[in-house]
C-alpha cells in the first residue's frame with residue numbers, strides 16, 4: 001500500500017492544476033486528510049489533450065494578459081477597446097521577422113530581394129490575422145461578451161485589411177492566391193452567432 005492523495009483543483013479559468021502528495025506511511029497511521037474528497041467521488045474527467053491551436057490560443061491569451069498587466073496606465077480587460085488591441089498589435093511588431101519594404105526602398109514590391117536593406121521587420125499579416133482570430137475566441141471563452149469583444153472591433157478588421165494590402169504591395173506577394181476559390185461571403189445570419197468557438 002502506497003497511499004497517494006491526489007487533488008485535482010480546477011479553477012474557473014479552465015487551467016487545471018495538479019497537486020500530487022505522496023504520504024509515507026509511518027506506523028500504520030491511517031489519518032489521511034482529504035480536504036477535497038468531494039472531487040474524487042465525482043471521478044472528474046482526465047485533463048483534455050489540447051490541440052496545437054488550443055495551446056497557441058492559451059499562450060496568446062496569456063501574452064495579452066501580460067500586456068494588460070504591464071500597461072501604463074493600468075488597463076483591465078473589461079475596459080479594453082479595439083484601439084487597445086491595435087496598440088497591442090503595433091507593440092508586437094518589434095518582435096516581427098518579416099521584412100516589409102518602405103516605398104523608397106529599391107526592393108519595394110520584390111518578393112525576393114537580391115541584397116539586404118535597412119527596411120523594418122514586422123509581424124506578417126497572416127500571423128496577426130490568425131492571432132486576432134485566436135484572441136477573439138479566447139476572449140469569449142473567458143467570459144467576455146461577443147458584443148463587446150475588442151478583437152472583433154471594426155477598427156481591428158480595418159487595420160488588418162490595411163496591413164494585408166500594404167504588405168502585399170511591399171513584399172510583392174498576392175495573398176489572394178493562398179485562398180481557396182470560394183469567394184462566398186458569410187451569410188448575414190451567421191454573423192449573429194460568431195461565438196461558436198469552433199474554427200475547424
Ligand SMILES: [Zn+2]
Pocket residue numbers: 100101102105106107108117118119
Ligand atoms: Zn527594403
